[in-house]
Amino acid sequence: MFEATNELGNLVLSTGGTLTNPSAAAALAVGLAALGAGYAERGIGSAAVGAMAEDDDLFVNGLILTVLPETIVILALVVVFIVG
Amino acid sequence: MSAAGSSNPEYVVARVRARRGSLYGDEEYRKLTRMGPAEIARFMEESSYGEEINALGSRHGGVDLIEYALNRNLAEQFDDILDWSEGTLYDLIARYLRKFDAWNVKTVIRGVYTDADQSAVEADLIRAGEFDDRRIRRLLEADSIDGVIEVLEDTIYGEPLREAYAEFEETGVLVPLENAVDRAFYERLLSGLGGDEPTRQYEAFLRAEVDFRNATNALRLARSGADIDPAAYFIEGGDLFTRSSLARLAQNLDELVEYIGDSQYGEELGPALRELEAADSLIAFEHAIDGALLAYGDRLGTIHPVSVTPVISYILAKERETENIRAIARGKEAGLSPDEIESELVIT
Numbered sequence: 001m002f003e004a005t006n007e008l009g010n011l012v013l014s015t016g017g018t019l020t021n022p023s024a025a026a027a028l029a030v031g032l033a034a035l036g037a038g039y040a041e042r043g044i045g046s047a048a049v050g051a052m053a054e055d056d057d058l059f060v061n062g063l064i065l066t067v068l069p070e071t072i073v074i075l076a077l078v079v080v081f082i083v084g
Numbered sequence: 085m086s087a088a089g090s091s092n093p094e095y096v097v098a099r100v101r102a103r104r105g106s107l108y109g110d111e112e113y114r115k116l117t118r119m120g121p122a123e124i125a126r127f128m129e130e131s132s133y134g135e136e137i138n139a140l141g142s143r144h145g146g147v148d149l150i151e152y153a154l155n156r157n158l159a160e161q162f163d164d165i166l167d168w169s170e171g172t173l174y175d176l177i178a179r180y181l182r183k184f185d186a187w188n189v190k191t192v193i194r195g196v197y198t199d200a201d202q203s204a205v206e207a208d209l210i211r212a213g214e215f216d217d218r219r220i221r222r223l224l225e226a227d228s229i230d231g232v233i234e235v236l237e238d239t240i241y242g243e244p245l246r247e248a249y250a251e252f253e254e255t256g257v258l259v260p261l262e263n264a265v266d267r268a269f270y271e272r273l274l275s276g277l278g279g280d281e282p283t284r285q286y287e288a289f290l291r292a293e294v295d296f297r298n299a300t301n302a303l304r305l306a307r308s309g310a311d312i313d314p315a316a317y318f319i320e321g322g323d324l325f326t327r328s329s330l331a332r333l334a335q336n337l338d339e340l341v342e343y344i345g346d347s348q349y350g351e352e353l354g355p356a357l358r359e360l361e362a363a364d365s366l367i368a369f370e371h372a373i374d375g376a377l378l379a380y381g382d383r384l385g386t387i388h389p390v391s392v393t394p395v396i397s398y399i400l401a402k403e404r405e406t407e408n409i410r411a412i413a414r415g416k417e418a419g420l421s422p423d424e425i426e427s428e429l430v431i432t
Contacts, residue, residue: 046092047098050097050168
């Protein structure tokens with residue numbers, strides 16, 4: 001594990017710092033935002049499914065609330081256009 | 085993070101909150117107190133008890149039908165909650181629901197003691213606890229209290245019951261046995277609870293319940309003036325009493341009331357305590373204790389919305405509802421007036 005990290009570090013350094021490349025950083029930002037959105041949706045989604053199981057009418061509300069954190073990924077995409 | 089074996093409070097809490105919304109409120113209770121038993125059964129059929137009323141309607145009638153439907157619905161709801169929950173959440177909820185095991189053990193012992201019919205005892209059991217059907221069947225088949233204790237030998241109730249049995253044989257009253265069951269349950273309830281904030285709050289809530297139980301026991305003993313050692317009925321785990329302070333306070337009703345009034349529960353229980361002094365009625369006090377516990381559970385459920393506390397608050401509210409409906413039905417059967425019945429209800 002640690003050797004692999006070292007090798008990756010060496011590789012990064014020898015190729016002139018890929019991670020400091022603006023495009024790579026923007027991609028990383030989108031990825032992290034998506035990860036955060038996914039984590040938020042996990043809790044909301046399971047609560048929404050629970051509520052829907054009790055009352056079918058809650059489907060629309062549940063769906064909207066579940067995808068709300070998705071907006072943060074869209075905001076992160078803005079970064080791609082600014083940087084790239 | 086969602087990994088195998090972790091708990092899923094979001095899902096369980098969402099379902100429980102939805103069910104909580106369909107519990108009866110003020111308005112429904114007011115209607116119910118003005119109905120006869122048959123009308124109550126019909127009213128229940130149209131609400132969340134429909135399935136149970138329909139299933140039992142052909143075999144029972146009147147107040148019995150209501151009673152059995154309530155018990156069955158309670159067991160079903162709590163089994164559902166245990167089905168949904170996983171991991172630590174399951175453990176925390178199961179701890180609390182074991183009180184139905186305690187209730188079942190007590191019911192069986194009472195049934196044996198009064199020579200009640202096996203099917204009558206069976207109808208009063210609430211199968212929401214940890215005992216499986218096989219053990220319950222063996223419990224029902226036991227024909228002596230000694231036999232009941234034998235069936236429970238490998239559970240947490242075996243040893244305490246065995247100890248209390250000698251006292252039961254001496255005195256011939258069930259109190260020592262019932263207290264042994266209660267104590268075994270409460271001691272298990274509080275052992276080995278883990279560390280995050282909601283769990284600590286949950287523990288505080290359970291402690292409050294132990295305190296309230298000790299307080300009711302002490303008040304009952306102080307009131308009855310019976311020559312029983314109060315320390316023998318002390319339940320470990322509460323904050324309010326120690327074994328010796330309970331023994332001392334139970335000797336003197338006034339001192340005990342004052343002590344509870346000065347404690348951290350004084351604010352919630354104050355009005356009920358004053359009523360206890362004035363009207364000399366324990367029932368009002370016991371209702372106030374139930375009400376305070378419900379309110380406490382609700383408050384915890386709001387402070388920590390995604391934890392075990394809203395589930396516990398629902399369990400309490402559901403139990404309250406069945407007790408209220410039962411009180412209404414039984415009150416109607418005994419011919420009480422709506423006002424008298426309303427004073428028996430605990431509505432928050």
